[in-house]
Amino acid sequence: MTLTITRSRRPAHSAPSARWRSRKVQGWLYAAPTAVIVGVLFIAPLVLVVWMSLNRWPLLGPATFNAPDNYLKIADNPLFLDAVLFTLKYTAITTVLLSAVALGLAMLVQDRRPGIGFFRTAFFLPGAVGFAAAGLLFYGMLNNDFGPIDPMLQALGITSEPVKWIGTPNMALFSTIALVLWRFAGFNMLILLTGLQAIPTEVYEAARSDGANRWQIFTKITLPLLRPTLALMLILSVTGSLLAFDQFFVFTNGGPDNSTVSMVMVVYRAAFFRFDLGGAAAISVVLLVALVGLNTVMMRRLR
């Protein structure tokens, strides 16, 4: 079959199958570096994690097969259920706020005007700060002992005493979401900006000449045409939020009183505080399956 196809395409060549084969080899060679990277950095660890989750896996020494103990044990983990609920709550709040703020920022800097580059850069800039560094920065800024924010708020007469930014469960969640908004709104703004600019101006002009007001243009033109871009942003935001770790690890340390323990922190604790590598792998696998499932549903819905 291959022979007929190549012959029909290149009747002039005397040895078409050899050439075709060499092109095929070339194709494989071009793909090889990526394939190796994906294989070594993604497929292999994935297989290893699944295998680890089926074994009792000590830090040093041989592993012993114990499936399905690691999975059954998850139910006994006192932190797990709370962490699932907390992570879902955090994801919902973050995604809604992040979409709103990012869309607002994108619409503000959408049009080319003098000086717009400055604002675009300013909004995007926090995204260039490493996330762990951003967490430490907020920890320092909001610290009640040496942070500059409390004295500033007091000098302006907004508060009368230091605010316990990470002292209560709700405040800790609020402060963390503020950190995430500050760090990621600019990046998401950029994604939405590309979507906004892909909407042809003719559509807006047509709408305006039909007498549509600003609100109608926003709801009937901008939002529907932005749908694919919004979908991308939503998927990135939901996935990122469900895998939240840095912000809680660095900024709130899971506190106060375990109120900000995310699912990945539960994995981390099992692996690195309890040295239960098999159990940590099992939680990771459950998390992975849930994420893949959720993303499939989201992709279907948003398409």
Add this chain to the structure above:
Amino acid sequence: MRRRLAGISLLGVLALTSAACGSGGGGGGTPEAEGPVTITMWTRAATQAQSERLVEAYNSSHKNIQVKLTVIPTDNYQPRIAAAAGAKQLPDVFASDVIFVPNYTSQGLFADITDKIAKLPFKDGLAPSHMKLGTLDGHQYTIPHTLDLSVWFWNKDLYEKAGLDPEKGPKTLKEFAQQATTIQEKLGKDGKVHGTFFGGNCGGCYVFTFWPSVWAAGGQVMNPEGTTSLNDQPAMTDVFKIWRGLYENKVTGPTAKEEQGPTWTGFFPKGEIGVMPMPSTTLGLMPKDMKIGVTPIAGPDGGESTFVGGDSVGISSTSEHPDQAWDFLSWTVSDDAQIEVMAKNKDVLARTDLADNKYSAEDPRVVMINSLVAKGQTPYALRFGQTFNDPQGPWLRLAREAVFGDASKIPQLNAEITKSLQQ
């Protein structure tokens, strides 16, 4: 093209085999021919100063072996060790908070050094609590590295200003509370000075500073096997009640409840705190002009005790230079290193037989701290870290409910501690 490829791969094979031969040949050579051997060492930030001094003194007096020290933030130390062990990338030598040692030895992270220790002429003088925790099934894996005892520091200048006798520190936990309250009432108006302070969101801080009061009163916090928690007993809850009173009356710094650990010792040296529990290792780091009194931690009505903390050190089971590593380790507990490096800087010695030395006589506070080694305790539990130090562990929740929240939850949370200890 194909021939060139073959040539390249042949070159690669040649390079690999020659490298393999090279390393094989090198292993057979004499150590001198290889030049100085560098052994790697990890330690945690809490006892960084002591480790750095020892490494510096060793490196300047030894040519053939050099030690490269890496300091890791205290809170990240356990995870880093776990990650390195999993990847078989442990350093040659690593120090560990002594309370984690039983877990590490049970995981096989340390090499057995029983025979090496047996040859030390001063082996019976090595700090007993550290040696006990480094022993598993009759085999010894670690030696003491630094000793860090919890004691009460009081600021003599603030005592004088508040009208207290600057030469008389508290003898009971109740006196401690009274004196802290006096400081707060007399000097705390402007919010700069506070009666006392503690790490209220830090499990390790609670065990280090609160438990000695339990021991001083004759109580216990766990059974000797480290499998049952006794933290719901009156000996413990009485101590919690006194601290709860101090927080409720705003005698502690306002941020005590949020203090996660990294900065809990930072307020006393600034002269902002009247009296508080502190690690003995910080005595040598205090401002030179600050007048500080040191006294043992007491129970509610007296007695004295301490948490004999600090670090033990051992050779990792994956080290390729165990003999060179032992050369360094045995030197750190030698007379020379202990007296000229540790004692000179007012540190507690890793050896009880050297407690009387030319430096300790200069500072009665150091003599007192050294004498506490015999009176204090180091609790033993295989699951210590995940139960008491981990911020998500059950102990921190119990301590916080007891001091800030709903004390009626103590029995239920104590059961969770026992469950965690038995995992």
